[in-house]
Amino acid sequence: MKLLNLKNSSLRSTLHEIMEPFQYSESSTRASLFMDLFIILCILISCLLIPAEIIFPSHKNFFWVLEIIITTIFIVEYGLRWYSASNRITYPFTVYALIDFIAILPTVLVLAEGLMIFSLARSVRLLRLLRLLRLLRLLKFIRYGVLIFRLLIDFRICVSTMREKTRAGQLEKIFIYTLITWVVGSNLIYFTESHLNHPTWGPYAGYWQSYWNTVIILFSGIEDKAPLSLAGRIEVTVLLIAGICFAGVITGEIVSILVRHMQRSGKITLKPPDSKLERHIIIIGQNKHLHNVIKQVNAALKGRHYILVVCRNADELKAAEPLIYKKVMALQGDALDSRVLDKANLNDALRVVLLSSNFRAGDSTQDIDNRTLMKTLAVVGKNHNIPIVAELQSESNLHSASTLDGVEFVVSRLFGERLASQAVLNPGVTEVYDSLMTFTDDSSEFYTIPVPKDLIGKTFKDAQIFFLDLDEEAIVLAGIDRSPPNRPTTLFKLSPYSKKSGIMTADLRLHERDRLIVIAYEQPTFSDVDINDLWRSNILSWEQTT
Amino acid sequence: MTQNPVIPPLSGHVVICNCNEKVRAIVEELHKDTAQKHRDVVLLIQDRNLWQSNPDWHPRPSGVAKVITLYGNPFDKECLDAACIKDANAAIILADPNQGQLADAQSTLMAVAIEKQNPQVHTIQELILSINRDHLKAMNVDEVVCLGEISEKLIAQSCITPGVKNIFEDLLTTAEGTPQIFLPLMEPAISGMSFREISRYCIQVEAPFIIIGFIISPPETLFTREGRNMIKNSFLVNPKKTGKDLRLSEYDKLIIIAYDLPLSIAEYVLSGKGPP
Known part of the structure; x- marks a missing residue:
């Protein structure tokens, strides 16, 4: 993620970019994220000021100064948004602008009353109401819906992973048992000592004093604060034994956490059983391609989505590069077991990748493919809407496998053979293919996009010229895709003006249902997003809400 | 090199070394291209028994271009001379099926041997382990095809943009009308x-x-x-x-x-x- 997009060099466009809500897309910048977080923080503080003024009336003046500062920030924000808006005339009447205005208005009116400008808010009751209306600022959160949603998901996953790593559940149990023992023990000794002995003398004569002395017994084992009664001494002895047990268990737990941490160092984080992943990529199976597939997918998605690897030896998988594996988790189990697929949150995933399993002794390619096909069927059976990519070893299985809609099967051997022939026919071409197949910041890939509204009804030639002159984003229009929605890129033509493409020039007028095949550095951001594509998850790297 | 037929002088042909299960598809793909259908292919076979025991690897004759099979060690100058390497247009060095996952060393040495014989020939090497790609840069191998890498990249591409595999398939095939x-x-x-x-x-x-x-x-x-x-x-x-x-x-x-x-x-x- 860049701090700023330098391609938008004018002050207004840079401001617009910063003020636009962060969308987790390639075009969103870090400055935009910081601005969003700052405004969210201001909204939270300003809303908390309302109850704070009531709870702590003595600090009323300080709170009011804070309120004025925050309102000033909101006024500046409003001004900047207005200045950077694409249409400055209509901007004040947009929903978000009205919300921003409502957020500023109550404080401005109260200030105006203070300055005796308006007589509108003269009654105290109306003033209070105006102050309460500041709560309407919560509406400002609507703008940051996507960001807050994603941050909450990340926070939840992060917390559950930390809990799993530190075995917080176990420690919580021990802590609760210790607390109960402490409270019960302190009360028991206090009542024993105060009823059976001198009520005003001794280390357990005071109620809170007995709590302090009991905790010392429990955790340090120092028994110099001896109770005076026999019953009290018996109780302290029991507490001493309990204290030794607790200390042992806690020490053991801490050592176990440290050992586990050392053992798992350099390995992929295991998915906590109670953690729920959403909008993640599932990779089923493990072979020598796993690391590079993770690397490529991560490079394409810029680390925005979690990747979950499901395989039998998940606890042994190594995280080769910590930066890439930051959002990678592993789940142990066989994908043929539907409970494992449930644990992988298959229904909330965006994509499934099935890798061929490693060769075992006596395995044929057919055996390997049969395993992959069975896992594919298991996934399709669980969720038939999710796009699946499966790796096969032999092209002989492609025919039977093609009966499954929505599943793409990749047989690398086929591509290798063809690429070797291409290298003979067009020397140097392998590098071009390699560049088109690799996700890096400085290489282009193929994408399919809906026809931009402005190009509907225009010719393919017009669209080519449009993209050639579009300097903000480097895009080459390579072809047209007229496939049915459920079978993407199955009915397409590259270089359609060639007679051999089979398309008549007259047919090269772009329709709304067409898709364009483009070569671009990232998913083009200028085009409107088809809501159906979002639902079908055909678009991963573009998450703007329409 | 034994029992090889005397072959007529060839020029602009393709020499394929270390024939394995991919050779048939490669030759057929080469001859599918209308501009290349007359291009002769010489297969240099090291392991005669393996080759003969796998008839499904043998390319089907296209009827126009010659496919000549020579038995011998591609490291031998005589063998390369017999394949007219000096006049060849390209040499494809496939992974030796007998060497398994460690075939890259032998393939690279073979590419070096061919480059020494004819620096003008366009060498294309099949790589088994992508980790070895960097070492080939200094060896003058013109192009490297690594199946593992292709697989990884295509899977990632299809994962991000469903259907994109079909575009590559369309581009890579040499059949008429693609x-x-x-x-x-x-x-x-x-x-x-x-x-x-x-x-x-x-x-x-x-x-x-x-x-x-x-x-x-x-x-x-x-x-x-x-x-x-x-x-x-x-x-x-x-x-x-x-x-x-x-x-x-x-x-x-x-x-x-x-x-x-x-x-x-x-x-x-x-x-x-x-x-x-």
Whole structure:
């Protein structure tokens, strides 16, 4: 993620970019994220000021100064948004602008009353109401819906992973048992000592004093604060034994956490059983391609989505590069077991990748493919809407496998053979293919996009010229895709003006249902997003809400 | 080298070493291309028994080009001479099926041996382990095809953009009626023009190809083979704003998607440009 997009060099466009809500897309910048977080923080503080003024009336003046500062920030924000808006005339009447205005208005009116400008808010009751209306600022959160949603998901996953790593559940149990023992023990000794002995003398004569002395017994084992009664001494002895047990268990737990941490160092984080992943990529199976597939997918998605690897030896998988594996988790189990697929949150995933399993002794390619096909069927059976990519070893299985809609099967051997022939026919071409197949910041890939509204009804030639002159984003229009929605890129033509493409020039007028095949550095951001594509998850790297 | 037939002198042919299960598809793919269907292929077989016990690896005769099988060790000069390596256009070194996952060393040495015999030959090596790719850079191997890498990249591509695999499949096949990527040389008539200008003129006349990028080659790479890999050709697919306006010289190449290699790109450019 860049701090700023330098391609938008004018002050207004840079401001617009910063003020636009962060969308987790390639075009969103870090400055935009910081601005969003700052405004969210201001909204939270300003809303908390309302109850704070009531709870702590003595600090009323300080709170009011804070309120004025925050309102000033909101006024500046409003001004900047207005200045950077694409249409400055209509901007004040947009929903978000009205919300921003409502957020500023109550404080401005109260200030105006203070300055005796308006007589509108003269009654105290109306003033209070105006102050309460500041709560309407919560509406400002609507703008940051996507960001807050994603941050909450990340926070939840992060917390559950930390809990799993530190075995917080176990420690919580021990802590609760210790607390109960402490409270019960302190009360028991206090009542024993105060009823059976001198009520005003001794280390357990005071109620809170007995709590302090009991905790010392429990955790340090120092028994110099001896109770005076026999019953009290018996109780302290029991507490001493309990204290030794607790200390042992806690020490053991801490050592176990440290050992586990050392053992798992350099390995992929295991998915906590109670953690729920959403909008993640599932990779089923493990072979020598796993690391590079993770690397490529991560490079394409810029680390925005979690990747979950499901395989039998998940606890042994190594995280080769910590930066890439930051959002990678592993789940142990066989994908043929539907409970494992449930644990992988298959229904909330965006994509499934099935890798061929490693060769075992006596395995044929057919055996390997049969395993992959069975896992594919298991996934399709669980969720038939999710796009699946499966790796096969032999092209002989492609025919039977093609009966499954929505599943793409990749047989690398086929591509290798063809690429070797291409290298003979067009020397140097392998590098071009390699560049088109690799996700890096400085290489282009193929994408399919809906026809931009402005190009509907225009010719393919017009669209080519449009993209050639579009300097903000480097895009080459390579072809047209007229496939049915459920079978993407199955009915397409590259270089359609060639007679051999089979398309008549007259047919090269772009329709709304067409898709364009483009070569671009990232998913083009200028085009409107088809809501159906979002639902079908055909678009991963573009998450703007329409 | 024993019991080999005396082969007629060949020229511009393709020599395939270390034949494995991929050889049949490669030869058939080569002969599918209309422009290449007359290109002869020489298969250099090291393990005669393995080859003969796998008849499904044997390419089917296309009827036009010759497919000659020679038995022998490609490291032997005589064997390479018999395959007329000095006049060959390209050499494909496949992974030796007997060497398993460690075949890369032998394949690379074979490529070096072939390059020594004929530095002009275009060598294409099949790589088993992608980790070895970097070591090949210094060995003058022209192109490397690694199945593992292709698999990884295609899986990732399909994961991000469903259906994109079909585009690569379409581009890679040489069958009639499918497009391919070609790298035609810039012609002197259009030398000095930029990518933007060339593309615009070609679009205006609805040229039967799409220009997607260019390769800037230093002039010396055209004349010398020695140390050619030391001089890095800079290729640019989908140039950005500054790249679009970069003036191209006659030594540069264009990267185009077309159904056939156009006879002259300059013709389309000049007709799109109109009379001066």
